[in-house]
Amino acid sequence: MKFLSSYRRIAVVCHPNADPDCLGSAYALRTAVRAASPRTEVEIVVPEGINAAASKMVESLRLEFVTSLPTECELAVFVDMPSLDQLPEIKAALHSRRTPYAIIDHHTPEKDSLEGAVFSITTRISSTCEIIYNSIPKKYLDRQSLLALLTGLIYDSRRFLIQPNSSISAAIRIIRRGTDYAAAVEMLLNDQDISERIAKLKGAARVRIYRARDWLFATSRVGSFEASVARSLVDLGADLALVASGDSGPSRVTGRLSERFQKATSLDLAESVMRPLAERFSGTGGGHPSAASAKTAAGEEEALAAALSLVSAALGLSQDELKEVSTQG
Ligand SMILES: [Mn+2]
Structure with missing residues (x-):
């Protein structure tokens, strides 16, 4: 939070077909940065759409985002994606404007992208939401952010099938802060197209x-x-x-x-x-x-x-x- 608060304008960038883990992470990160540093402007950027599983979450959190990188942005934070190659246009824009970027992710790291980042947290756990929850002082997370993080964690751990010990214990800690598990599951229920x-x-x-x-x-x-x-x-x-x-x-x-x-x-x-x-x-x-x-x-x-x-x-x-x-x- 100290690092992010030193910037005036931040863009939190989501991967193509953004899923509940990516969007939940972006949402909680934006809320936390705004709370920690009111002078910092944070926008969520969703350049290539959201997936079907995330539509209910976007709706019920009234999650607002833009679709292209704001020109005045001083730092891009990539959440839930290891490589800038997933977004060639954003990569090119950052490069030509010499804008620094950070990576917060739980996938297998990609060397070139990681080495170019000014800041990174890459941990091989069930979800990026779990990384965000563990990394942010809890006073900056409101109820909606906790709900978003729990939803992303449930989604990416495939309801605790992946790395169950760590994902279950993180979920319990989030629930103890007043989040409703059923509400998180409800956000993922989607009549399949x-x-x-x-x-x-x-x-x-x-x-x-x-x-x-x-x-x-x-x-x-x-x-x-x-x-x-x-x-x-x-x-x-x-x-x-x-x-x-x-x-x-x-x-x-x-x-x-x-x-x-x-x-x-x-x-x-x-x-x-x-x-x-x-x-x-x-x-x-x-x-x-x-x-x-x-x-x-x-x-x-x-x-x-x-x-x-x-x-x-x-x-x-x-x-x-x-x-x-x-x-x-
Ligand atoms: Mn993920």
Whole structure:
């Protein structure tokens, strides 16, 4: 707070498709900076939209944001994203104006972005909201901010499935400050869009299944909602799911691992699959060990095949260990 209070105008920048963890962090950070340093102006910048899970939160917190970087901003704070490459236009604007930036994040750090930051907190815990809660003197957090942080924490920990010991104990501390758990869960309840449900069912219909030792991998292609489809395939029983969209290219590939598979193999989907995939097809990639994605210049079939062979290489599988399981008859 001391560092941030030394600036007059701050922009808190959210990642593309901003989720409740990102927006909850931005909201609480803005409230806290305003409380600690009334002369500091803070704006939340959402340059590339919010995701469906965050719409109710934005509505009920009356969360106001702008969509482009204010010209007078003296410091940009990136929340919940490790790399400026996710926002090329913002990156270019900061560079040309020589505006310093900070990173507050819980993903696998990206070296170049981290080294260029004037300030950073990167901790590998369940959510950025948990980092924000732990880092801010509690007198600067009002009830709404605590609710926003709890909502983001519940969302990103997948209701305490990820790093449960730390996420549960942080949630308890937030609840003890007078936040209602049910209200936070309520903010995440969302009647799922019909197009998302169609994407999930199409994703299941187009699945290709591979077996390697006792592991099952699933790949599929959809027009959108790749992350939701990949998560659904893991819920159906896949240890690893890779879902692509983008036909003949450019394409996006999103991957998810089951917790059990990630623990047993220590496969880091961000480092071993999505980053090299993006490098090979001149795109961008990153994420978490068990949830990551890449944008590539390749078509979806080529990108999926390459991702699958990166998985095989990372697991040390020989060619005849990976077999496709027929879905016919
Ligand atoms: Mn997050």
